[in-house]
Amino acid sequence: xxxxxxLGFGTVGSGVAEVMxxxxxxISHNAAEDIRVKYIVDIRDFPDSPFADKLIRDFETVVSDxxxxxxxxxxxxxxxxxxxxxxxxxxxxxxxxxNKELVASRGHELLEIxxxxxxxxxxxxxxxxxxxxxxxxxxxxxxxxIDEIYGILNGTTNYILTRMxxxxxxxxxxxxxxxxxxxxxxxxxxxxxxxxAARKICILADLCFGQSVxxxxxxxxxxxxxxxxxxxxxxxxxxxxxxxxxxxxxxGGHIAAYVAPHLISKTSLLSNVDxxxxxxxxxxxxxGECMFYGAGxxxxxxxxxxxxxxIDAVKHRRARKYLGWEESGPGYVVDTDDVSSRWFLRTGSxxxxxxxxxxxxxxxxxxxxxxxxGPDEYAFATPEMTGRELAARTGExxxxxxxxxx
Amino acid sequence: xxxxxxLGFGTVGSGVAEVMxxxxxxISHNAAEDIRVKYIVDIRDFPDSPFADKLIRDFETVVSDxxxxxxxxxxxxxxxxxxxxxxxxxxxxxxxxxNKELVASRGHELLEIxxxxxxxxxxxxxxxxxxxxxxxxxxxxxxxxIDEIYGILNGTTNYILTRMxxxxxxxxxxxxxxxxxxxxxxxxxxxxxxxxAARKICILADLCFGQSVxxxxxxxxxxxxxxxxxxxxxxxxxxxxxxxxxxxxxxGGHIAAYVAPHLISKTSLLSNVDxxxxxxxxxxxxxGECMFYGAGxxxxxxxxxxxxxxIDAVKHRRARKYLGWEESGPGYVVDTDDVSSRWFLRTGSxxxxxxxxxxxxxxxxxxxxxxxxGPDEYAFATPEMTGRELAARTGExxxxxxxxxx
Numbered sequence: 001x002x003x004x005x006x007l008g009f010g011t012v013g014s015g016v017a018e019v020m021x022x023x024x025x026x027i028s029h030n031a032a033e034d035i036r037v038k039y040i041v042d043i044r045d046f047p048d049s050p051f052a053d054k055l056i057r058d059f060e061t062v063v064s065d066x067x068x069x070x071x072x073x074x075x076x077x078x079x080x081x082x083x084x085x086x087x088x089x090x091x092x093x094x095x096x097x098x099n100k101e102l103v104a105s106r107g108h109e110l111l112e113i114x115x116x117x118x119x120x121x122x123x124x125x126x127x128x129x130x131x132x133x134x135x136x137x138x139x140x141x142x143x144x145x146i147d148e149i150y151g152i153l154n155g156t157t158n159y160i161l162t163r164m165x166x167x168x169x170x171x172x173x174x175x176x177x178x179x180x181x182x183x184x185x186x187x188x189x190x191x192x193x194x195x196x197a198a199r200k201i202c203i204l205a206d207l208c209f210g211q212s213v214x215x216x217x218x219x220x221x222x223x224x225x226x227x228x229x230x231x232x233x234x235x236x237x238x239x240x241x242x243x244x245x246x247x248x249x250x251x252g253g254h255i256a257a258y259v260a261p262h263l264i265s266k267t268s269l270l271s272n273v274d275x276x277x278x279x280x281x282x283x284x285x286x287x288g289e290c291m292f293y294g295a296g297x298x299x300x301x302x303x304x305x306x307x308x309x310x311i312d313a314v315k316h317r318r319a320r321k322y323l324g325w326e327e328s329g330p331g332y333v334v335d336t337d338d339v340s341s342r343w344f345l346r347t348g349s350x351x352x353x354x355x356x357x358x359x360x361x362x363x364x365x366x367x368x369x370x371x372x373x374g375p376d377e378y379a380f381a382t383p384e385m386t387g388r389e390l391a392a393r394t395g396e397x398x399x400x401x402x403x404x405x406x
Numbered sequence: 407x408x409x410x411x412x413l414g415f416g417t418v419g420s421g422v423a424e425v426m427x428x429x430x431x432x433i434s435h436n437a438a439e440d441i442r443v444k445y446i447v448d449i450r451d452f453p454d455s456p457f458a459d460k461l462i463r464d465f466e467t468v469v470s471d472x473x474x475x476x477x478x479x480x481x482x483x484x485x486x487x488x489x490x491x492x493x494x495x496x497x498x499x500x501x502x503x504x505n506k507e508l509v510a511s512r513g514h515e516l517l518e519i520x521x522x523x524x525x526x527x528x529x530x531x532x533x534x535x536x537x538x539x540x541x542x543x544x545x546x547x548x549x550x551x552i553d554e555i556y557g558i559l560n561g562t563t564n565y566i567l568t569r570m571x572x573x574x575x576x577x578x579x580x581x582x583x584x585x586x587x588x589x590x591x592x593x594x595x596x597x598x599x600x601x602x603a604a605r606k607i608c609i610l611a612d613l614c615f616g617q618s619v620x621x622x623x624x625x626x627x628x629x630x631x632x633x634x635x636x637x638x639x640x641x642x643x644x645x646x647x648x649x650x651x652x653x654x655x656x657x658g659g660h661i662a663a664y665v666a667p668h669l670i671s672k673t674s675l676l677s678n679v680d681x682x683x684x685x686x687x688x689x690x691x692x693x694g695e696c697m698f699y700g701a702g703x704x705x706x707x708x709x710x711x712x713x714x715x716x717i718d719a720v721k722h723r724r725a726r727k728y729l730g731w732e733e734s735g736p737g738y739v740v741d742t743d744d745v746s747s748r749w750f751l752r753t754g755s756x757x758x759x760x761x762x763x764x765x766x767x768x769x770x771x772x773x774x775x776x777x778x779x780g781p782d783e784y785a786f787a788t789p790e791m792t793g794r795e796l797a798a799r800t801g802e803x804x805x806x807x808x809x810x811x812x
Contacts, residue, residue, distance in 0.1 A: 019549055019692045022691075022692075023549060023550065023551055023691070023692065026548075026550075026551055027548070027549060030548040030728075031548075032728065124546065130692070130693040130694070130696065131696055132538075132542040132545075132546030132547070132696070135541070135542070135545055135546050136538040136541070136542060136546070139538075139541055139545075139714065139718065140530065140538030140541050140542070140711070140714050141538070141710070141714065142432075142433070142436040142437075142713070142714050142717045142718075143425055143429060143433060143709070143710045143711075143712075143713030143714050143716075143717065144429065144432075144710055145429055145432055269675065269678050269679065269699060272675050272678050273675065284710060285428075285429070286425045286428075286429065286536070286706045286707070286709055286710035286713070287536040287700065287701065287706070287707050287710035287711075288536070288700070288701050288704075288706070288707055289700060289701075290536065290537055290538070290698070290699060290700030290701070291697075291698075291699040291700065292696070292697075292698060292699075293675060293696060293697040293698075293699065294693065294694070294695060294696030294697065295693065295694050295695075295696070298694075300692045300693070300694070301692070301693050301694055303549070303692055304547070304549045304550055304690060304692035304693035305546070305549075305693075306549075307548070307549030307692070308545065308546050308547065308548050308549050310549075311548045311549065312545065312548075315728070319725065322436075322438065322721070
């Protein structure tokens, strides 16, 4: 019998308690041991919860109870979550979490403590919700040099972009409706401005490339600037606009990592990942390309990943999993402005200005052709160049939109 | 330093040797140990191979060498592969394989030997080529009761069906071209008649549902009966025809497992898995649906999965992985004719016959409307019913095609 404690009885924490109870038989079978939720720690009261008898208010009870072997941190954020995780690990307990913010910012440090104490710090649920991705990268793709990883890492923004396409309604309107439906939070900043995706792509980059990438050090652009006109132009080109987190290996031991809306071809499988779903593409030098798809958030999908980690922690109580990465030095992550791609540009400048900047380009749409566009508007795709070069070339231009093309 | 031996220097075996050499540094890092290919066993000569110095002809050298700790079986088939695998396991060596035929037919027995000898028998490459699927099921979805698993499990048939759609050319013609291009074997029976997919869905069913399913006991239908007319009707309905392996949990502890061409909706992600690619969908009661996508065959993708297993076997030399399933009793797998689905039917019978058999159905296409169809042809989708019921209802009908709808 292994006892666990859940910290935080919010969406994910309550989902973990429910799944643990509902699938108790198969979970015990898979762990080759019975697992019991001994405590659930929350400062709030839940008198009507079926788990009311397990609810306590004080983390000290958990950390000082030698019977508790695995601690599940579903508090979120970087304050109490950080302190409790550190103390639980120091006390020789394995910790399992869905907290991408904490893993992205303090993962290296917490994994070092786990290593020193010979326990596990596991975070499958921190990226892609219920989609298996951390373990596939660290255990299934180990024969590969991973060149690149990218994907749709945030369900809220993907839901909004998908509905902008299907409903033909502008960003602000769809966002409001998404908030009503529970697909976007009251304060949607972390999602729509790309910060959530940034944390996730940094965790993936940490694992794929072996050195830590600070989410605060990478270029992050959200979707609030994506207009219906952009979506219509993309459609005409055979593309959809999706918010991607992207990380890739560059020559000289450097990597690129950033979050930005991209035009992606409708012929790619990833462009068909719609609504709240997530899709993550990994490219390895032996495997080629593979993709992982599923629910990137939500109570039960996230609980599915957390509980898998609990089972793993129980099975590996006396054997630490091989997870971790090194600290990175300055210059490891190149400036996002120095990363090349093809670009989609929409401009109000005339043909003479476009010609001087880019030479002969194939215009996608002509002034006045698309009703939503201004009567004086041109759009086109550039050859591959860095953001810096693009900025230099468009110095004289009135740029209305500028997106990378995958 | 861990020494391994590769049995069979064909496509997969030589891919394994190449990837082991090419990615030696990262592989050693991931395994936390150096891994060396000590022997490659093949009865053929390869004097010009860069691995010529490792090539030997006799398995006895391998089995009697106490320095060899992991044996890689890439011979294929059920004869020598079976004997060598058994002897290697009995000798206390872990075995890694891509041999779906052997795992599907003898997996239970070989896993039992591995368990008894406290070594590992690993077969990630046996399903989905390089796509991580075995390990995700056994380690990442452990919190779930898995309800259903299905997918495009054979690249050759998916390539042929995709090209029938894009080229508008009939099965026989595309098959010949696929053989020329190396996408289909000289004797394509195992692929096009569905036997290869059957082995794979049985391995997946073994793992997901815990009891062995014999590929020879399940309903298997290939793609040689799929015509251009069927594909055109499917297109009009908003579907594509794909060969699926499918297994699902039924009430009363039974399961359904079979291989058959299905009509699948173009709005599903799986319908966009085209060409030689594979896609596998898993449905769990906590996670909901997730999908794994990638190259289901080929030298390097398959080697990617085999080498990941080698690394795993090296890391778990003294700790067996939890893989295995029970023998099943009679009646565990229900007769495929008793499994329900909606059906697509194409018939040369008149409206009176159709009406008597199915009542009011919405006809998809009317006689003579589609140039490829006969002038007297109707097609429609039925409500959900078993294959047995369908056969009874169509007793009087001239049935030209009959496919399940996913």
